Amino acid sequence: MKSSETNIEQVPAGQSKAWNFHPKLPIDMSPIFDLPPKPKASLKWLLGTWLKFSPPVNHLIFALITVYFFMPSPEEMQHFSTDWMLKIAAILFGSIILLGTALHLYLYVLAGQKMRLKFDVRPMERSSRFTFGHQVWDNVFWSLASGAVSLTLWTILYFYLASNGWTPALDTFGSSPVWFILFFFVLRFWQSFHFYWIHRLVHIPWLFKTVHHLHHRNVNVGPWSGLAMHPVESFFYFSSILIHFVLPTHPLHVFFHMFSLSLGALISHAGFDKLLIRDKETLNAGSFHHQLHHRYFECNYGSEEIPLDRWFGSFHDGTEDATLRIRARKKLLFAPK
Numbered sequence: 001m002k003s004s005e006t007n008i009e010q011v012p013a014g015q016s017k018a019w020n021f022h023p024k025l026p027i028d029m030s031p032i033f034d035l036p037p038k039p040k041a042s043l044k045w046l047l048g049t050w051l052k053f054s055p056p057v058n059h060l061i062f063a064l065i066t067v068y069f070f071m072p073s074p075e076e077m078q079h080f081s082t083d084w085m086l087k088i089a090a091i092l093f094g095s096i097i098l099l100g101t102a103l104h105l106y107l108y109v110l111a112g113q114k115m116r117l118k119f120d121v122r123p124m125e126r127s128s129r130f131t132f133g134h135q136v137w138d139n140v141f142w143s144l145a146s147g148a149v150s151l152t153l154w155t156i157l158y159f160y161l162a163s164n165g166w167t168p169a170l171d172t173f174g175s176s177p178v179w180f181i182l183f184f185f186v187l188r189f190w191q192s193f194h195f196y197w198i199h200r201l202v203h204i205p206w207l208f209k210t211v212h213h214l215h216h217r218n219v220n221v222g223p224w225s226g227l228a229m230h231p232v233e234s235f236f237y238f239s240s241i242l243i244h245f246v247l248p249t250h251p252l253h254v255f256f257h258m259f260s261l262s263l264g265a266l267i268s269h270a271g272f273d274k275l276l277i278r279d280k281e282t283l284n285a286g287s288f289h290h291q292l293h294h295r296y297f298e299c300n301y302g303s304e305e306i307p308l309d310r311w312f313g314s315f316h317d318g319t320e321d322a323t324l325r326i327r328a329r330k331k332l333l334f335a336p337k
Contacts, residue, residue, distance in 0.1 A: 019119055020118050020119060020121040021115075021117050021273060022119060022273075022288055022318055023288055025317065026318055026319050026322070027288060027289060027317050028317070029289075029307040029309075029310060030042075030045050030306065031045055032046075033306060033307055049188075054283070055260075055267045056260065058263065058267070059256055059259040059260045059263055060184075060256055062095055062255070063255035064252065066095075066255045067252050067255055070087070072084035072087050072088070074162075074163040075163070076163075077159045077160055077163035078163045078164050088155055088156055089152045092148060092151050092155060092262065093148050093152070095259065095262070095263060096143065096144070096148050096227065096262055096266065099266050099267075100140070100143065100223050100224050100266050103223035104222060104223050106275075107271070108123075108124065108136075108222060112276075113275070113276040116272075116276060117272045117273040117274050117276065117285075118271055118272050119272070119288060119291045120291070122220045124136050124220070125220070135218065136222065136224060139222065139225050142214065142227070142230075143224050143227035146228075146231045146234045147227030147229055147237075147262070147265075148227065148262070149231070149234070150237070150238045151227075151238050151261070154238045154239065155254070155258055158241055158244055158254060161245070162244075162251075167244065167246075168246070168247060169249065169250070170248050170249060170253075171250075172250075179248070180253075183247070183249065183253050184256065186247075187243070187253060187256065187257050188305055189305055190243050191240055191257065191260060191261065191305075192302055192303045192304075192306045193302075194243075195237075195240070195303060196301050196302030196303075196306070196309070198236045198240075199302065201236065202233050203301065210230075211233050212233055214229060214230045214233075215230070215233065219294055219295060220271070220294075221269040222270070223266045223271075225269045226266045226267075226268060226269035227266065237261065238258075240257070241254070241258065267283075268287040269286060270285040270286040271286050271291070273285060287303070287304075290303070292318060293316075296323065296326050296327070298314065298330045299314050299315065299316035299326045299329075300314065
């Protein structure tokens with residue numbers, strides 16, 4: 001085995017056999033909110049996010065290209081017109097189609113890394129419970145017809161209001177350089193906080209049955225599963241943009257945030273722990289933390305940035321003990337009253 005492959009193995013010895021692959025168990029969450037404080041571990045976590053080719057860096061690159069090469073001018077966006085709104089739609093739909101297609105082709109059609117680092121051994125489904133009887137086409141349809149549409153409408157609304165001076169704004173980096181940089185970190189934690197509570201909301205039984213079940217048909221996920229949502233869910237999911245309506249922000253922050261929500265969902269649902277190019281790890285891909293949610297449902301509602309699941313007793317760390325605990329919790333939640 002090549003040295004670059006030393007971390008490439010299937011389920012580690014002595015770990016759960018319910019998976020084709022999983023990272024070392026138990027999985028953990030961000031140490032930033034641990035008590036007593038862990039400054040070294042917290043700094044390592046933050047640097048590990050920003051000082052390598054991670055998903056947030058990927059989103060920032062997409063945002064930089066968008067703002068400096070494709071974004072309509074503020075003057076154009078002061079009035080509703082099809083020209084600039086279609087340009088925003090093309091940017092957002094195009095980025096989703098580009099990344100979603102690339103990930104799916106590489107991981108599932110060309111099998112670029114075969115089964116290495118794939119969480120679930122099962123392939124994508126062909127079943128009558130999916131639209132068109134096919135999981136992939138179902139996911140593509142709902143990602144574009146619901147997810148991308150909600151993303152686009154929220155983004156258009158924001159830029160219309162911002163261009164008319166009806167939201168606080170940062171015109172340039174120099175106008176507030178500390179806040180400009182700090183706000184990228186704020187957005188990561190806000191996104192985690194907002195996602196947790198919106199996700200808990202759509203797990204209320206009647207909302208789950210009427211709305212969220214569409215997304216949860218994907219027990220074994222692929223890239224296109226990330227945005228495959230009911231329109232009601234996608235509306236609330238992308239309402240995370242509301243932070244920009246009340247805090248001073250720059251278009252770069254807005255597109256970074258929107259790409260984190262959209263492209264980040266494609267990456268986190270990739271179904272593989274990392275992307276391998278020539279047997280070298282190049283990008284953290286699917287989130288095992290969230291993969292556990294799709295397998296066991298009533299756990300891991302949030303993300304790793306804020307340990308809300310740990311605080312509220314819904315954290316699944318991947319171990320068999322956690323599976324038993326979550327199953328018992330699920331029985332209590334859905335027991336007849």
